[in-house]
Amino acid sequence: VSELPAPLRWRDGALEILDQRRLPGAEVWLRCATWRDVAEAVRTLAVRGAPAIGIAAAYGVALAAPGERSVAAAGLKAARPTAVNLAWAVDRALAAADPLREAEAVAAEEAARCEAIAAAGAALVPAGARALTICHTGALAAGGPGTALGVLVRAHREGRLREVVACETRPLLQGARLTMWECMRLGVPARLIVDGAAALLMRRGEVDLVMAGADRIAVNGDTANKIGTYALAVLARHHGLPFYVAAPGSTVDPAAADGGAIPVEERDPDEVLRIGAPAGARASNPAFDVTPAELITAWITERGVVRTPPLP
């Protein structure tokens, strides 16, 4: 059992990112010396997960010369559209007298929020529970212990969680590569399934709850998260299982009244096609979906457990 590295670090005037594209095969630190380097790292998922891209982008503002900070802020925000943490953290760094200190503050606050989320959420996990999750929501996605996965790791340490069931998360396999890597490093029992196996496992009684993260939560509770999350919420409802969302307050968008206001990132179709589709085949690649609030049992934030929107 070991602790996990932080997703990024500030070294010698540059931001170093633990390249999540290379994990679990290699632990490679990517050096970003300019805000454009940071924007590219966010766009290409070297760093990913809603809180982590916000923290990285705040450091990106700090890397820009004072005269180009507004341009940098716009460029960093454009790197990925769905996670509101990105724009929120960029705006904080942009408004600060010292963007570097503000980026450090954002990183420290997000880690503290994740600790509070883990403490509040672990109490929702019944003894012996097997928890299904999707994508990757651990330390590398958020700092601190992470969000949804942080809750599950804490529940395991408290002796309640029996097993994490990790959806592989097509097309980029954040579940297979990152959730499994973190669970194995932390000594948390985990089992990997293909996304399409979730229904069968629920039917067989092998899942007791679903715990997901979020990229943007509307005021009415509608929640954007990795593509496939909505399907899990529908399945959970059908099988009578609780469906929880764990996320910091920085993921709540006060300007989004409901899920219709949340932009869904459409990524390169090649991410879907490259496993072996015929040359010339077409594909859609929405990276997120929006789960309606009525399918969500509760939201876990640093303020505690919210069962009835509006979210703060």
Ligand code: MRU
């Ligand atoms: O495309 P990704 O890998 O950035 O998607 C990440 C997710 O969907 C996570 O569930 C979300 O950002 C929460 S991370 C704590």
